């Protein structure tokens with residue numbers, strides 16, 4: 001499965017990269033990006049990242 005970060009919405013708080021570092025990382029624009037797909041074992045962390053994002057910038061398939 002894939003997650004996606006809306007680059008216009010992301011404020012670069014870094015929360016998602018701490019919650020699910022295997023899926024999200026900060027890019028050179030200081031925004032988060034989803035750099036890897038995730039499996040069932042990553043679902044909970046991604047859900048937590050989506051719920052925790054203060055500007056609701058994360059979506060997923």
Ligand code: SF4
Nearest residue numbers: 010011013014016053
């Ligand atoms: S939690 Fe949301 S605002 Fe913060 S870095 Fe991740 S996508 Fe950006």
